[in-house]
Amino acid sequence: MIEIEQISKSFGKVQALNNVSMTIGNGEIVGLLGLNGAGKTTLMRIIYGLLAPTVGTVKVDGLNVATQAEQARLQLGVLPDGAGLYKRLTARENIAYFARLQGMNEAAITDSTDQLIDILRMDNIAERYSDGFSLGERMKTALARAIVHKPQHVLLDEPTNGLDVITTRAVRALLRQLKSEGRSVLFSSHLMYEVENLCDRVLIISGGQLVAGGRVEDVLHSAGCNSLEEAFVALSQAEVSHVV
Numbered sequence: 178m179i180e181i182e183q184i185s186k187s188f189g190k191v192q193a194l195n196n197v198s199m200t201i202g203n204g205e206i207v208g209l210l211g212l213n214g215a216g217k218t219t220l221m222r223i224i225y226g227l228l229a230p231t232v233g234t235v236k237v238d239g240l241n242v243a244t245q246a247e248q249a250r251l252q253l254g255v256l257p258d259g260a261g262l263y264k265r266l267t268a269r270e271n272i273a274y275f276a277r278l279q280g281m282n283e284a285a286i287t288d289s290t291d292q293l294i295d296i297l298r299m300d301n302i303a304e305r306y307s308d309g310f311s312l313g314e315r316m317k318t319a320l321a322r323a324i325v326h327k328p329q330h331v332l333l334d335e336p337t338n339g340l341d342v343i344t345t346r347a348v349r350a351l352l353r354q355l356k357s358e359g360r361s362v363l364f365s366s367h368l369m370y371e372v373e374n375l376c377d378r379v380l381i382i383s384g385g386q387l388v389a390g391g392r393v394e395d396v397l398h399s400a401g402c403n404s405l406e407e408a409f410v411a412l413s414q415a416e417v418s419h420v421v
Contacts (some may be wrong), residue, residue: 178202179224179330179361186219186385193219201330201361206352208372209381210367212413216420217365220382221332224363225255237330244362251279254328256336264308266353268299268318270308272325279326286325293321296351298344312339320348323407324355330342333364339370349375369406379405383413397416 179201188193240249380391400408
């Protein structure tokens with residue numbers, strides 16, 4: 178379980194997050210929605226320890242990310258925004274390198290890497306150097322790299338960005354598989370159809386605050402809307418108007 182308790186984050190006079198609390202349980206997929214600049218990426222970075230909160234705590238399976246960072250990170254698989262690859266390594270080598278950083282043995286690395294290359298249909302790029310990859314090819318490699326060590330919790334920032342239809346379907350199937358194995362997935366997306374069809378719960382952030390959360394039908398009901406897109410726009414704009 179990931180526990181986020183009263184997290185706030187300031188950058189000088191800018192309040193990026195304001196008293197955000199939530200939990201991400203094992204065996205569930207949670208969608209994180211927000212306009213650009215709402216605080217989604219800042220929250221993600223705090224969860225995996227890249228940023229320290231101004232106040233509040235994050236715990237991963239009971240491990241405090243601030244004081245037990247290394248142990249907590251072993252439980253996390255992360256696809257951050259703008260994930261870069263080592264251009265002089267092949268796709269397979271990029272994945273294997275990160276697996277070694279997670280302490281995996283060579284036999285497990287080979288097995289897990291082969292599985293992900295097959296699932297994500299990466300056979301045509303596995304032995305190619307990543308320099309010159311398309312956006313979709315970079316995303317597939319970065320996603321495989323994030324989950325090669327079979328983490329308990331997976332944090333994904335726009336995981337299907339730039340992917341073709343076939344690969345997008347494969348990613349969705351992979352996320353459902355992770356859920357069936359009891360793992361948790363927190364992912365941000367601007368694709369409402371994807372969120373609506375994948376997520377057990379939806380969390381909406383606006384102006385650095387959590388303005389809605391729950392099952393999709395609960396969010397629709399609270400916003401008085403018939404679609405998730407309408408609810409998202411209404412809740413985001415209402416909060417922005419309130420802040421202004």
